Amino acid sequence: MKRWLKAAIPFAVLATVVTGTLIVHAIETPDTDDPQFLTPRQRQEITGFTLAARLQADGITVHRAETTAEAVATMRRGSPATLFVTTPDLADLARIGRLPNGSRVVAVNPSAGTLRRSNWPVQATGSHWTTRVADPDCADPIARAAGPAAVRLTEYRTQPGATVCYQGALVTVRVDGYYWLTVVGSPDPFRDDRIAEHGNAALAVGLLSQNRRVVWLDVHERDRPTPQPTPAKTGIGGTDPTVSVRPTYTSGDGDGGQGTGRGDGSGADDGDVPQSEQRQQENDPLFDALPPALWATLLLLLLIMLALAAAYARRLGAPVAEPLPSRVPANETMLGHARLYERGRARAASLAILTTAARRRITTHLALPPGASVEDIAAQAGLPVRYVRDILDGHPPESDADLVEAATLLQNLVNDVTAPRHEGEQP
Amino acid sequence: MVTARFALLLALGLPFVTIAPWPVVAAVTGCAVLLALLDAALAGPLTGLRLHRDGDRTVWLGGTARVRLTVANTSDRTVRLRLRDSWVPSAGAGPLFHHLTLPAGRPQPVTTELTPTRHGDRPAVRVTLRSMGPLGLAYRQRRQRWNTANTPAWNLRVLPRFPSRRILPEKLARLRVVDGSVVTRGRGHGTEFDNLREYVIGDDVRSIDWRATARANDVVVRTWRPERDRRVFCVLDTGRTSSVLIGDAPRLDASIDAALLLAVLATRADDRVDLLALDAAVRTRVEGGGQRTKLSRLIDGMASLEPVLAETDFTVLGQEMLRRDRKRALLVIFTALDTAPMIAGLLPLLPKLTARHKVIVAGVRDPLVSRLAQLPGNPDAGDVHRAAAAQRVLAERDRVRDVLAHAGATVVDADADTFAGQVADVYLLLKASGRL
Numbered sequence: 001m002k003r004w005l006k007a008a009i010p011f012a013v014l015a016t017v018v019t020g021t022l023i024v025h026a027i028e029t030p031d032t033d034d035p036q037f038l039t040p041r042q043r044q045e046i047t048g049f050t051l052a053a054r055l056q057a058d059g060i061t062v063h064r065a066e067t068t069a070e071a072v073a074t075m076r077r078g079s080p081a082t083l084f085v086t087t088p089d090l091a092d093l094a095r096i097g098r099l100p101n102g103s104r105v106v107a108v109n110p111s112a113g114t115l116r117r118s119n120w121p122v123q124a125t126g127s128h129w130t131t132r133v134a135d136p137d138c139a140d141p142i143a144r145a146a147g148p149a150a151v152r153l154t155e156y157r158t159q160p161g162a163t164v165c166y167q168g169a170l171v172t173v174r175v176d177g178y179y180w181l182t183v184v185g186s187p188d189p190f191r192d193d194r195i196a197e198h199g200n201a202a203l204a205v206g207l208l209s210q211n212r213r214v215v216w217l218d219v220h221e222r223d224r225p226t227p228q229p230t231p232a233k234t235g236i237g238g239t240d241p242t243v244s245v246r247p248t249y250t251s252g253d254g255d256g257g258q259g260t261g262r263g264d265g266s267g268a269d270d271g272d273v274p275q276s277e278q279r280q281q282e283n284d285p286l287f288d289a290l291p292p293a294l295w296a297t298l299l300l301l302l303l304i305m306l307a308l309a310a311a312y313a314r315r316l317g318a319p320v321a322e323p324l325p326s327r328v329p330a331n332e333t334m335l336g337h338a339r340l341y342e343r344g345r346a347r348a349a350s351l352a353i354l355t356t357a358a359r360r361r362i363t364t365h366l367a368l369p370p371g372a373s374v375e376d377i378a379a380q381a382g383l384p385v386r387y388v389r390d391i392l393d394g395h396p397p398e399s400d401a402d403l404v405e406a407a408t409l410l411q412n413l414v415n416d417v418t419a420p421r422h423e424g425e426q427p
Numbered sequence: 428m429v430t431a432r433f434a435l436l437l438a439l440g441l442p443f444v445t446i447a448p449w450p451v452v453a454a455v456t457g458c459a460v461l462l463a464l465l466d467a468a469l470a471g472p473l474t475g476l477r478l479h480r481d482g483d484r485t486v487w488l489g490g491t492a493r494v495r496l497t498v499a500n501t502s503d504r505t506v507r508l509r510l511r512d513s514w515v516p517s518a519g520a521g522p523l524f525h526h527l528t529l530p531a532g533r534p535q536p537v538t539t540e541l542t543p544t545r546h547g548d549r550p551a552v553r554v555t556l557r558s559m560g561p562l563g564l565a566y567r568q569r570r571q572r573w574n575t576a577n578t579p580a581w582n583l584r585v586l587p588r589f590p591s592r593r594i595l596p597e598k599l600a601r602l603r604v605v606d607g608s609v610v611t612r613g614r615g616h617g618t619e620f621d622n623l624r625e626y627v628i629g630d631d632v633r634s635i636d637w638r639a640t641a642r643a644n645d646v647v648v649r650t651w652r653p654e655r656d657r658r659v660f661c662v663l664d665t666g667r668t669s670s671v672l673i674g675d676a677p678r679l680d681a682s683i684d685a686a687l688l689l690a691v692l693a694t695r696a697d698d699r700v701d702l703l704a705l706d707a708a709v710r711t712r713v714e715g716g717g718q719r720t721k722l723s724r725l726i727d728g729m730a731s732l733e734p735v736l737a738e739t740d741f742t743v744l745g746q747e748m749l750r751r752d753r754k755r756a757l758l759v760i761f762t763a764l765d766t767a768p769m770i771a772g773l774l775p776l777l778p779k780l781t782a783r784h785k786v787i788v789a790g791v792r793d794p795l796v797s798r799l800a801q802l803p804g805n806p807d808a809g810d811v812h813r814a815a816a817a818q819r820v821l822a823e824r825d826r827v828r829d830v831l832a833h834a835g836a837t838v839v840d841a842d843a844d845t846f847a848g849q850v851a852d853v854y855l856l857l858k859a860s861g862r863l
Binding site: 291292293295296297299300301303304305307308310311312314316317318319320321322325326327328329330331334335337338339341342346347349350351353354356357360400403404407408411 | 428429430431433434437438440441444445448449451452455456509511513514515516517524545552553555557568571574667670671672673677733734735736793795796799800801802806807808809810811812813814815816817818819820821822
């Protein structure tokens with residue numbers, strides 16, 4: 001097996017395991033935009049039918065609302081109620097600002113981004129791979145009554161004075177003195193397939209039964225107008241308490257002081273709206289974060305590069321082309337033949353060619369007829385017959401060494417015969 | 428258009444950007460653009476320039492030619508000129524670029540030196556002009572088409588390499604002996620009576636004309652000379668076999684060298700030399716005309732020859748040489764002694780040719796084949812196989828030579844360094860023995 005393959009196999013296995021785990025986790029995690037997710041209308045794995053049934057058994061009225069506006073309207077009617085926000089990431093949290101005194105809001109597992117955009121004084125601090133069971137570890141009577149429950153998926157942090165249970169997975173805080181907000185870190189206690197585990201049922205029922213009415217916000221599509229006009233509309237509203245709070249999330253990205261000032265201005269003065277919009281457009285964080293000198297330098301550098309490109313792009317005369325002459329390498333066929341003989345180990349054929357050529361040269365030199373016998377050649381050249389015969393009529397060579405030896409002897413014979421003869425050598 | 432100096436001007440603004448970013452960028456860019464526009468406006472006009480060329484028109488391959496380009500400024504403004512004189516790459520032109528400052532009405536020359544790498548016609552292609560502004564920030568340059576149209580045409584004819592020039596004196600000396608003009612070596616070998624002259628010591632006494640001596644007061648000898656006004660017809664094969672590299676030059680170059688030597692010799696011997704170059708068709712033909720300009724015309728004709736990747740059609744040669752009005756000539760065919768083109772192309776034609784003409788077939792041998800045919804000092808099996816392959820080629824060529832000789836042609840088969848000399852020797856031998 002190849003070396004790289006050996007090295008790659010452990011990594012491939014690891015990658016497969018990791019990818020498989022991620023896929024399984026993604027499948028197992030319920031989607032908030034799934035219509036069945038914590039809905040009170042049917043009983044499935046991830047629905048909230050059991051919870052609704054238990055609440056009704058306790059004599060609590062459950063109103064189901066399909067939009068945030070509808071839920072808020074229902075809250076405003078009648079006695080104080082509990083708003084159960086099953087999907088805060090999809091709901092229009094900005095509308096929840098105006099609730100009657102004594103209301104409660106229970107939000108299930110809002111993400112960090114959702115919290116940042118809302119006016120709730122709660123921040124997400126971290127999350128776990130799966131939901132964990134935790135002890136209440138706080139003074140809240142509902143949590144204490146429920147005992148250990150599977151709520152530790154996301155953990156939150158809030159302002160001092162609020163109740164924090166289950167190591168941050170359950171946070172209860174008073175928002176602006178109007179309503180109580182409870183943020184639960186995991187949807188597990190409310191789900192039909194998990195409500196029976198640990199103290200889940202007690203916790204869920206306890207949280208939702210503090211008022212005699214529950215408005216169940218069952219929204220599974222993004223229930224929010226585009227964020228752009230929302231602050232303007234709220235700003236025009238004027239008297240509403242959220243107005244002063246509203247701009248704090250706009251400036252929540254960094255510069256607190258500037259943002260608060262701007263927020264106050266927009267809240268006080270209705271005529272300020274277009275300017276506020278303009279500022280928001282200019283308010284590109286990257287553009288603001290870096291000094292204008294840098295942008296100016298970059299622009300100038302760009303111009304310099306363009307100028308250089310333009311300067312070097314135009315040549316003083318284009319290169320001139322001309323057809324190349326035809327040149328053919330010599331002796332390709334001959335060298336190809338030689339390689340073929342070598343590859344095919346045609347020792348006998350090679351030696352036969354050399355012998356024929358040598359015979360021709362010798363007979364020409366000795367002025368003999370072309371087909372002269374070995375004896376004639378030997379006699380004419382004054383060499384032993386056996387010596388000449390061994391060379392000219394030798395056996396086919398068995399090995400390369402034999403071939404080389406035979407060819408060398410052949411060449412020596414030709415040289416001996418054709419070399420100018422000295423006096424007295426003739427026998 | 429702007430120069431790199433324009434970019435440098437922009438770069439000068441970089442240290443001041445921190446003072447007031449956007450205004451500095453705007454001011455620097457604005458100033459630079461204004462200056463560049465001003466510079467381009469002040470640059471001298473290109474339309475007022477007149478170009479003229481003179482210098483060498485021919486050069487031997489390996490030599491250096493000088494061609495002068497004179498630029499005259501007919502406008503009333505000074506032109507700071509950048510100029511590129513473009514030739515084809517094989518012309519070996521240099522220097523490529525010239526810088527000139529041309530005051531109004533003052534012509535200035537630039538010289539281009541050319542060391543061509545191939546023979547043939549090497550044309551000047553284009554002179555590109557660029558008029559720089561006084562600040563060097565911007566320039567004027569016109570389109571390539573305008574520059575091409577404005578270029579004065581020039582063609583450098585590169586004559587082929589003639590390395591056998593060095594053996595020409597020796598051959599000419601032998602020709603003079605044949606001619607009978609060097610009397611000390613014996614009387615002329617010719618058969619034609621030349622003239623009578625006074626005896627000098629060293630003359631052969633057998634050549635004394637006693638009757639003329641009796642008439643005159645002095646001893647008079649008779650001189651002889653070989654026949655004159657014979658025809659020598661050089662045929663150059665420019666087909667595919669002529670493009671094969673022998674050493675580092677194609678076979679055609681060796682053929683041209685030998686043909687040139689033969690032409691010079693034959694012209695000195697007062698024979699008429701004609702040239703025919705052919706592959707699939709006739710490429711060059713130099714025939715007739717005055718004897719005095721013939722040699723330069725022959726050289727010119729050979730200069731433009733290039734090998735063509737086509738099979739040579741020897742029937743064209745047959746049509747040319749077997750015309751009714753052709754007189755007997757010495758036909759020297761410069762080709763390659765390869766089996767297929769010779770056996771299939773030339774051989775069927777050869778009996779007819781030899782019936783009317785004296786035919787020499789001359790082919791340059793590749794020295795590599797002879798070298799490989801001999802085993803080196805410490806041979807291995809590969810060397811033996813190579814020697815066998817080379818011997819096979821040699822045997823084939825010997826067979827071709829025998830077949831051609833049998834058909835009545837004289838065959839010259841020699842290495843490149845002795846080839847031209849051997850061809851000349853055959854000619855001198857024929858000349859001396861009066862067999863032309």
